[in-house]
Amino acid sequence: MSRPEILFPLFAGLETLAGVGPKTAQNMAHLGVTAPRDILFTLPHSGIDRALRETVSGADLPSTLTVEVKVGAHHAARNRGGAYRIHVEDAQTSFQLVFFHGRSDYLGRVLPQGSTRVVSGKVEMFDGIVQMVHPEHIVSVEDVETIPAFEPVYPLTAGVTQKTMFKASRAALGLLPQLGEWIDPNQLAQARWPDFAAAMTSAHTPVSMGDLAATSLARTRLAYDELMAHQLTLALARASERRVPGRMSVGDGRLQRKVRTALEFAATGAQDRAIDEIAQDMAQNVRMNRLLQGDVGAGKTFVAFMALLVAVEAGGQGVMMAPTEILARQHLEGLQPLAESAGVVLEILTGRDKGVERRAKLAALAAGDIHILVGTHAVFQADVYFADLRLAIVDEQHRFGVRQRLELGKKGADADVLVMTATPIPRSLALAQYGDMDVSVLDEKPPGRKPIKTALVSTGRMDEVVDRLRAVMAEGRQCYWVCPLVEESEAVDLTAAEERFKRLRAALGEGVVGLVHGQMPAAEKDAAMARFQAGETGVLVATTVIEVGVNVPNATIMVIERAETFGLAQLHQLRGRVGRGSAASTCLLMYQAPLSEAGQKRLEVLRETEDGFRIAETDLQMRGHGDLIGTAQSGVPRFRIADMERHTALMAIAQSDARKLLADDPTLETPRGQAARALLWLMRQDEAIRLISVG
Template sequence: MLRLDSDVQYVKGVGPRRASLLASRDIRTVQDLLLHLPKSYQDRAHFIPVSGLKVGQDAAVHARVYRSRVIQTRTRGRILDVILTDGSSFVHAKWFHGAYLQTREFSAGREVVLFGRVDFDRYESKFVFFNPEFELLDEGKDSSSLDIGRYVPVYEAVGGITSRQLRHIIAAALADSAKDINDPLPEEILEAHGLPDLRTCLERVHFPEPDDELTKLNQRRSPYHRRLIFEEFFLLELIFALRRIQSRSREGVRFETSERIRQQVKMILPFHPTAAQKRVLKEIVDDLKAPYPMVRLLQGDVGSGKTIVAFEAIVIAVSNGYQAALMAPTEILAEQHFLNAKRILAPLNYRIAVVRRGTKKAEKQELLEKIASGEIQVIVGTHALLEERTLFKNLGMVIIDEQHRFGVVQRLQLMAKGENPNTLVMTATPIPRTLAMTLYGDLDLSVIDQMPPGRSPIRTVHVMERDAERIYEMIRSELKQGHQAYVVYPVIEESEKIDLKSATEGFKKLSAIFAGYRVALLHGRLKSEQKEQTMAAFAAGESHILVSTTVIEVGVDVANATIMLIQHAERFGLAQLHQLRGRVGRGAQQSLCILMTPNRINDVARERIRAMVSSTDGFRLAEVDLQLRGPGEMAGTRQSGIPEFRVANLMTDGELLSLAQQEAQRWADRSEERGRLIEALSGRARLVTVG
């Protein structure tokens, strides 16, 4: 008997060679093999009369051999041609290189079941099956085959192992391991939600019975699929629930929010906060007053006012005598946060510093000493904050901006620089609810779903490259009104490998076209000082057009910039396009985002462009992006730690995810059941990989 954790090579029909092929698809154990589910199911149980066959349909036929012969051809070698009849009409079946079957198998009068796609032989004007699957029946007996006479599973081939071979291998694995299939889910959950037990589930998902619904099987909505999906989500959400319980068992940095502190928070507000900002701040304050450390994700669309909420949290931390660290993924964004911190926190006279990569050694050493001594209260930086030599005296608040640009490990590294500090992670790239639940299920979630008043909506248009002259005139019109413009390119320099306009060439061209205006160039290869000077000059209105790559994707806030031209918009992802567009529309003036593409673009790019033109709602665009790209690509699987599901699909299984989350939290809270459940599920942990 095989165990679920037995090496797959010991399954009948596998062996070492096929085991290595299966390993290329991460199928190494019997359990992995049983979770390699069919991609579809074919109805080979219901026979179609030969007279009712139609070209292009997949059909099962029950007939007798009328005649068989071998045809010798010049190009295809020997072909076995069999004529069959069920009494209603005749049909041909042809096997290329199948002459060896003739005398041994297809004798006249032999009863046969065929399955395949019906084709039409235009040379002989007749219906034909090419290389169909078949089964020869004993007189008067029905088939009990895995391949014919039933709903038959169709698998994605693995390294040359065909669907039919996998079918028989999986059947052998089920037969040999059936006694080891114990259900890890509590019976109470199965009964409450009408889910089948695991053994029944695996048997029926691979080899359905006649009373199963074929449509639901093919839609992956059968009870067996739903149960496997639920279990996969349940395991993940249980891990997250246990992490939250573990986090709340630690003693955190507990902050007071006295009237004095509340007044200090009000001092930094540049405008009356929206209802959404007030709600989110209350959620954060409640966390900060709790005895355990805050670990919260703050989501909000571009321009929704997340930054001011983050600075309010910083004020609470510093007012309680602790340091606050704000980490950003790029130097430009870190610099922007530093400048904002100095401006917004100016009334409170905080000591603020930014840790830059290019800082001179002596200057940086002095800065690090001031951070370690506690003299610096608010520290802004990039990955430099993670360096071993960057030490804090009493880090009480960690804020990570654009969390999706960092990995889970980096988040934990910064948190480890304090004694259980409160942590707020932010993203201006809206994440669909299902993706947020799997990426950040161990974090509490706050959403700013309201925009500050006084901003005009951004108009977005799609134009072709042939319209360039007209677009330049539109930019010129904005410049004449005293406004500024962005022109974004996908690459810094031109390449022989890809035919794309580049920022450096664009800078030269636009400098000539707009000779009366100051054009600046910004990209990632510039030194830190050059980037800072370029951005500062544009923010001060000293330059009129900023030619850039995607380094301005986040954090750049120049209210006077009212028009953006994105060259080769088809080369950018939907989230990138939305982030770039968010650099305009920061003030009260009407702003315009122009998406320029070649005349011909592929269908997926066209869908992205269409979505951008039709909506400025980042959350809606995130759902579209999830549909177009899938969760792994959208989140950046390795970087972000998104689970790699074997069965579940975030785009279609949101209902089961919510249900699994509720049940996981309920069972994690039941301390008397927790240990037994963890032990039962530990053997199933390979279902998902959590970063």
């Protein structure tokens, strides 16, 4: 399938536009502009009022003004590089036009004495004299129409002027074809949006500041077009994934009932809802591709285990992958009692398994004697075979690439995939990043979870904090102490952690303080964690290696040093390491005074709420989506007009619109389907076009 001919002019070289030569075209590439289409998607970011007025008298100076003047005497510069001045009069007053390096032959031609001209430029007061320096426009009265009453101002780069951008954008607007409508007619009518060409023209010819607002009808429509193209691409990816046949895994509930009977608590409504959604997906004959998103402590592991039991009830096996050995062992410990109550065989496989033991596990797995396997990426190795893998659960999406997800799928040709993440993702990002997946959200805390008290303490009160730790340890409780992240290098992180470790050891005594950091060999790290989990050490000094999933119910204090240097989501994750047992827990955010206004606001949000979704939304508003997930590697698109923070609601509408369009017209053959194809080409979503099913 190739680009429709109607769009050819928009994708031609920039030199096809009036006023754009090879050099300018080269410079425009720095703005990400390589074709007329890109100029159209580079909207003006502000505007200048150039409406003709009677006089400069009474205007608030400095300001840009447009007036009709009678040209008076010319005063050439006295010295080289001095100012060339021309006396002019408008309807009420006189002022000067000033040109530096002005050439008298040129100025005599453009502004002959005694003529009437319209001039437009910045007027200011200098030494008591009103002057307009280097007018931007000088035209005869007949040509006054060539000065826009409200002139759009474009983003620029070296070697590209406003005049060039203005001229190029007018030329590009002239190439706009009349395209079919890809937006749902009801949505279009309800929003009162103009058609695409009209919206584009209006966005480039604003008549007031209001037209430049992101909320103007034209701009909202164009933002929606971008989001719609993106969501169509995700929906096409999802549809092609949906065509991957899956296994129907229908559970009879017997094992799940045993587990529920053995539990001391009832599942939350959110957990039950998620379990139902997953079970329904697994019962379909297409492959499940679902994201389970839950806040810290919302009980994802229980939901995951119930899903694994559906696979076992259906006669198959399940695997649960964790990014690190520590987490894999922790999943094993947490799930072992549940597995025993259900009477299913649960095993672990990590890089540590060697020789005879490893061979025995692999044989049991291949024979189907192991029902559920917990492991690290060691389960990807070529010699690992399952008898009948039905469900693969991947913990913490961002640690696993899509490639590994697919490799895991190969172990069971049509295994269902469930991805779990403990990072609450703001809705707009979830839609942009995981739009091809179905999402289940756990937004309730299981009963009996004690709220965590969060306090802000300045680093000047370090000694009080150490005294507090001493008292808590005397009661037999444990503490985490997280060292600041030093951007420069991991080596510096290491010194920070080692220094703190030495100082706390000196204050609290030998043997009660442990240390974990990123530079340690895995075995040492695991050993230090194991000692802390067993209660042999009372304080664990750590860099952020502990943020995800570590579970020590006896730890009730979390100290985060230089908390202002961490991201909100990370602080929220770290805080979630305490408050896992029955005792009241505290998180101390230590900051270095004075705090910036933004730093203060971030830490206060944490003090006020434990709702990870609210925290993530605040983080998004404060930092922008680029910082939040490092846009480069996150798979989140960069939009030219749409704004993910501002247009979350639009993104949700675009998603349901795109999915509905494909459900009604999977091959995009109807007139609206054809228009949607043009939209995909227009938005450079060429990969998506290849996914359109061919019947």
